[in-house]
Amino acid sequence: MISYPMAVGAVTTRVLEAGGGDQVVVLVHGTGGRADRWVRNVDALAAAGFHVYAMDLPGHGFASKGPGVACSVPAYRAFLAAFIDAIGAAKPVIVGTSLGGHVVASYACEQPERVRAIALVGSMGLVPIGDEARGRIQAGANNQTRDGVRTKMQRVIFDPALVTPEMLEEEWRINNSPGALESFATLGQYIATDLDKEVVGEQLARAPFPVLLVWGEQDKTVPPAVGEKVRALLPHSRLALLADAAHTAYYERADDFNAVLVDFLAERAGQTPRDGVRWS
Template sequence: MTVALPPADELAVAGRRVRCRIAGEGPPVVLLHGIGRTLEDFTALHAALARDHRVLGVDLPGHGGSAPLDAPHTLPVLATAVAGFLDAAGVTGPVHLVGNSLGGAVAMRLAADQPARVASLVLVNSAGFGREVTVALRVLAVRPIARLLLRPHPALARRTERAIFFDPIYVTEERIATALAAARQPHAARVMLELVRSLGTWRGVRPEWRAELLAAVAALDLPTLLVWGDRDLILPASHLTNARTRLPGARHHLFPDTGHMPQIERAAEFEALVRRFWSESGAAGPA
């Protein structure tokens, strides 16, 4: 049974339902969430940036209220789907990509594959910079355990939300309900397993796709901001050191006492940081 998610817009992309939220006028900004998540992870930032940008939040294929794809869900396929979403939304020029966790890797893949579409990258606790990842994702590569862990259950949803944030005040009943609604979509477990197994094993994130992707992004010399929370339990803050090595031209910022989603735990500071990056790097982009 499909469970309702918070209200949002819908677009048809190649005949497939895409749940999205589009607001504001100005340079286009695209917000990309993490694995198993939804566009609600950017609600506050979306509203703040929409004062002077055209902001497009989207549920990635098979996530939240967006229909799954016919092909297996992999990083390149998700990046291509985001490009299709932009076409359907009438966005033809370069965009600012802001990606959290898996969304950061999707943003990098899109930039590497279609560089003319990207004005800048903001990579927030992004996948792709190290092997280490929370054991909760690694064990999904083990089939008998995976099915048990992916059963929608309030206790599991609460535990996941608690791991995401350093400050438990952000583990709200609303966020838990949204996570449960997303997990109860009939295709959610399949999509999650396809992604996890394409990106890693029980040992951690595969090095092959990371090495190729980071080399491709480094060669682009795009304005890039790397952001992390120092108490991230999903992708450790040591990945920021790796990221600075692989993308030496990027700016970087480490938020103290912050978990996997600085855009929520440090909302005002995060917005200011991103706006300053766009201004000082000359990545304002076209209106």
């Protein structure tokens, strides 16, 4: 895996890349995250034969941030489209988690001919999540104190042993870097007021490409009941529920997540039983 900066239009981002060939997988993080949230997935997916990319969304990580940087699902959808063009991916698999799932689903609905398949992990934006959840996410985005960072990470990760002092220190430093608080405030306001106005579940139900849904059974941010509801809405989808995982199932249960994604793309979803993985 290599890491490097890239200009995507007017935005500078940080990219993680591994593998090669024309089977491209693009990984999109969620609110307050960044490309290296996928550090347990990039090399493993590359070893399975994919050319894998992860990048920082504007306002996050090492990407451009601060006043004048647009932070919303429409802005991120346009950024994702420009990034896919920049890497020359004709028809990638696109994976998104949380708000990143909303971005991926929105892009895929807008440009279905540019998508091989999508995978959505604890995704927002498929059905409305309601005022309370939107307000809670906004509050979390705006609270980048050390206590706020600790509370968030303990909520989105089920196993407390994974929430290390080093993780918390890095999270706090990056999310308090120049321009970050302004970008989180912009994104938080968007989530509170507009997120549920742009749900795409019904559009996605008419899409021509397959959809993988992955949920942690302990997800408190977007509960697994949402995944079950979306699975019923999307006739061309499969849902994998991962035990002992919360909102970051791709990180907490990385080996299982990687295997689930590879099996899904090989059209053998659920054919190989794995402890703690339940398909529907």
